[in-house]
Amino acid sequence: MREVAVIGVGMNKWGELWEKSHRTIWTEAALKAIDEAKVDRVDAMVVGCMSGGLFVGQEHLGALLAEQLGMGPIPGTRVESACASGGLAFRQAYLAVASGMHDIVLATGVEKMTDVDGGAATFALSTAADQEYEGFHGVTFPGLYAMMARVHMQRYGTTREQLAQVAVKNHAHGSLNPNAQFPMKVTAQQVMSSAMVADPMRLLDCSPVTDGAAAAVLVPLEWARKRSSGPFIRVAASAHATDTIALHDREDMAFLGSTAKAAEQAYKQAHIGPSDLSFCEAHDCFTISEVMVIEALGIAERGQGGKLTASGYTALDGKIPVNPSGGLKSKGHPVGATGVAQVFEVVEQLRGACGARQVKNARWALTQNMGGTGASTVIHLFERV
Amino acid sequence: MIGLARHWREIPQRYRYEAARCDKCSAVYFPPRLVCSKCRGREFTKTVLPQTGKVETFTVIRVAPTGFTDEAPYAVAVVKLDDSIRVMAQVVDCEVEKLAIGDRVRLEFRKVQQDGEAGAICYGYKFVPEA
Ligand SMILES: [Zn+2]
Numbered sequence: 001m002r003e004v005a006v007i008g009v010g011m012n013k014w015g016e017l018w019e020k021s022h023r024t025i026w027t028e029a030a031l032k033a034i035d036e037a038k039v040d041r042v043d044a045m046v047v048g049c050m051s052g053g054l055f056v057g058q059e060h061l062g063a064l065l066a067e068q069l070g071m072g073p074i075p076g077t078r079v080e081s082a083c084a085s086g087g088l089a090f091r092q093a094y095l096a097v098a099s100g101m102h103d104i105v106l107a108t109g110v111e112k113m114t115d116v117d118g119g120a121a122t123f124a125l126s127t128a129a130d131q132e133y134e135g136f137h138g139v140t141f142p143g144l145y146a147m148m149a150r151v152h153m154q155r156y157g158t159t160r161e162q163l164a165q166v167a168v169k170n171h172a173h174g175s176l177n178p179n180a181q182f183p184m185k186v187t188a189q190q191v192m193s194s195a196m197v198a199d200p201m202r203l204l205d206c207s208p209v210t211d212g213a214a215a216a217v218l219v220p221l222e223w224a225r226k227r228s229s230g231p232f233i234r235v236a237a238s239a240h241a242t243d244t245i246a247l248h249d250r251e252d253m254a255f256l257g258s259t260a261k262a263a264e265q266a267y268k269q270a271h272i273g274p275s276d277l278s279f280c281e282a283h284d285c286f287t288i289s290e291v292m293v294i295e296a297l298g299i300a301e302r303g304q305g306g307k308l309t310a311s312g313y314t315a316l317d318g319k320i321p322v323n324p325s326g327g328l329k330s331k332g333h334p335v336g337a338t339g340v341a342q343v344f345e346v347v348e349q350l351r352g353a354c355g356a357r358q359v360k361n362a363r364w365a366l367t368q369n370m371g372g373t374g375a376s377t378v379i380h381l382f383e384r385v
Numbered sequence: 386m387i388g389l390a391r392h393w394r395e396i397p398q399r400y401r402y403e404a405a406r407c408d409k410c411s412a413v414y415f416p417p418r419l420v421c422s423k424c425r426g427r428e429f430t431k432t433v434l435p436q437t438g439k440v441e442t443f444t445v446i447r448v449a450p451t452g453f454t455d456e457a458p459y460a461v462a463v464v465k466l467d468d469s470i471r472v473m474a475q476v477v478d479c480e481v482e483k484l485a486i487g488d489r490v491r492l493e494f495r496k497v498q499q500d501g502e503a504g505a506i507c508y509g510y511k512f513v514p515e516a
Pocket of ligand 1: 423
């Protein structure tokens with residue numbers, strides 16, 4: 001396997017982009033990454049998109065989007081793993097370069113979620129759960145995470161206030177990110193008094209519905225070294241694991257087994273542990289998600305994720321900042337694009353290009369992108385070399 | 386949102402709670418599957434799920450997906466059936482505000498979705514308070 005580097009990334013401000021089509025927001029991000037990488041060709045393209053079919057009535061995205069690039073009949077592959085589609089697209093691009101199959105691969109993610117109304121968007125997202133044995137009963141994603149939260153709160157004493165602190169922290173980080181959809185700061189009181197969506201998850205516990213895209217260009221590290229003097233962003237590990245699709249089939253409903261498994265593999269590949277991380281971008285689709293993710297990543301002890309968050313350990317000026325970008329909570333969550341946008345943030349941070357939200361002395365970074373209630377997780381590790 | 390054939394296939398589970406017990410290790414699957422995740426066994430015997438159990442976790446859906454918007458707010462719970470596995474379903478005929486982890490419930494045959502894409506009424510199970 002060849003060592004792989006990310007040499008260009010692209011994304012634009014996310015939000016409700018009513019004036020722009022699915023293909024336009026994708027192409028804008030893709031071109032930014034290609035221009036930044038200063039490459040005159042792309043050998044293959046991978047796009048992560050959860051549901052072109054349900055959100056915009058369009059499938060066959062590999063061909064449709066490859067055509068938009070104007071680079072001829074290159075292979076275009078669409079991958080889907082619910083909200084982990086973007087992370088999986090990046091992984092497929094990584095594998096293509098690492099294996100030697102292709103030299104310059106464009107990893108992208110996109111979702112256009114605001115062309116449909118709220119009920120249809122909620123339904124589209126709910127297809128990431130077991131349609132026949134969860135969705136059939138009218139459960140939603142906020143509802144599933146609410147049920148996970150209730151187990152966590154009862155077993156470990158995680159408090160409502162601790163969950164709110166995830167949102168407070170991530171909105172504070174997002175307020176420093178010009179690409180964030182909701183860059184406003186929020187208080188714990190505002191989170192805890194926002195509208196109830198699925199008890200105990202309230203509106204400000206949930207990531208928003210977002211239109212957006214992100215892209216990254218991957219090449220062999222040796223190839224990058226010949227072109228410039230660096231520093232380079234090396235992909236140090238790529239791991240992917242799955243778990244039961246239905247929450248109720250899971251041995252422990254308050255633990256993210258797929259994240260723990262993928263993290264274990266990733267740390268092993270890179271010969272590092274969680275304490276070596278300079279920061280991480282985690283899949284905070286709900287406040288409880290981040291609490292459970294940092295436990296599965298080994299940043300917090302099991303059951304202590306809420307307490308650790310409230311202590312400031314994961315804040316921008318803490319020991320291991322989590323979601324300096326603002327996370328899904330503040331930056332937005334166009335489901336298929338999220339995993340690639342995590343890579344965008346990591347690359348910008350490791351380059352030292354993040355201004356007010358810059359993590360000091362960043363060297364090692366982790367991205368954790370998750371589908372469903374954790375039925376799939378994709379983790380990557382990056383190192384500045 | 387469920388087509389006729391698709392709903393019809395699930396009738397043994399939705400109407401009669403039919404599950405499969407692994408002949409080798411006794412693990413129970415609902416719905417039945419072809420390979421046991423615990424021991425990779427492929428021989429199963431039909432079993433019927435117990436119809437009472439205890440709430441392990443629950444939520445009250447206030448923002449509902451298409452097809453359920455008229456029913457909100459409604460409770461959904463994960464219930465550990467007595468000496469058996471967990472299943473998920475709505476909890477009805479109760480005050481959702483008073484629902485709690487540990488509550489005893491039992492399965493009842495009810496209408497779950499009405500007027501799906503195929504215009505069919507979909508029946509299935511819901512939980513009600515045991516007492
Ligand atoms: Zn077995």
